[in-house]
Amino acid sequence: MPSELKSETSRINGAKSHGPSTEAGKAASSQNALKHGMTACNTYILQCESLTDFKEFLAEHIAIHLPASPPEKELVEQMAIARWRIRRFVSAETVLIDCEVLRNRDKVEKEFATTGCSVHVAMAIRSLADESRCLSLMSRYESRHQRVHDKAYAALRELQRLRTSQPPPPTHSPSVIAGASVDHKISPNEPTEPPLSSPGIHLCTPVGQVPDLPSPPESRNSEDHSG
Numbered sequence: 001m002p003s004e005l006k007s008e009t010s011r012i013n014g015a016k017s018h019g020p021s022t023e024a025g026k027a028a029s030s031q032n033a034l035k036h037g038m039t040a041c042n043t044y045i046l047q048c049e050s051l052t053d054f055k056e057f058l059a060e061h062i063a064i065h066l067p068a069s070p071p072e073k074e075l076v077e078q079m080a081i082a083r084w085r086i087r088r089f090v091s092a093e094t095v096l097i098d099c100e101v102l103r104n105r106d107k108v109e110k111e112f113a114t115t116g117c118s119v120h121v122a123m124a125i126r127s128l129a130d131e132s133r134c135l136s137l138m139s140r141y142e143s144r145h146q147r148v149h150d151k152a153y154a155a156l157r158e159l160q161r162l163r164t165s166q167p168p169p170p171t172h173s174p175s176v177i178a179g180a181s182v183d184h185k186i187s188p189n190e191p192t193e194p195p196l197s198s199p200g201i202h203l204c205t206p207v208g209q210v211p212d213l214p215s216p217p218e219s220r221n222s223e224d225h226s227g
Helices: 004-016 023-029 051-065 070-112 118-132 134-163 218-227
Strands: none
Touching: 051 070, 070 118, 070 134, 118 134
């Protein structure tokens, strides 16, 4: 158990502290709660790399592949990340061989009496292959990221094919449009109007209606009297 004097001294010293004052101290203090960083937002961007460059790289992929939905956009982002990492390993491989060339320059020139670039590169690759597994590991990582890229590209193309092959949904119904002429088809069970009577067809007289009878012809006697 700490003594009361030590506890009081710690409280006094703690009250005097106002945190780091330098930029380096502040940057280091900001990472105190960081355990591994694997769940950070930009785990694919190294501290020595530019986030702005990656955003431009991603924008180029979006402009080329034109994703139209969140799943398509996610696949395009996977493709961009895979290509970004492939570029990183290609750059690292180039720097690794350059460094090995500089390390073995005097030895190679003394042994082979030449300053040719191809000889230095060949001896640098041989030295790396014999002394470490870095080149083989980098080749495996590049192949892995290339497979991730190709798989995401195939899935993106399939989603876009399904999207373009589906017919667009109807936006309106023809019968709802105001002023539009709609062809009304008569249902088989719908009553129709009676046909117009032709001159040679006599329709039956409705019940309760007395037909107009023709006037009887005048008798011959009345004609004789009138004459």
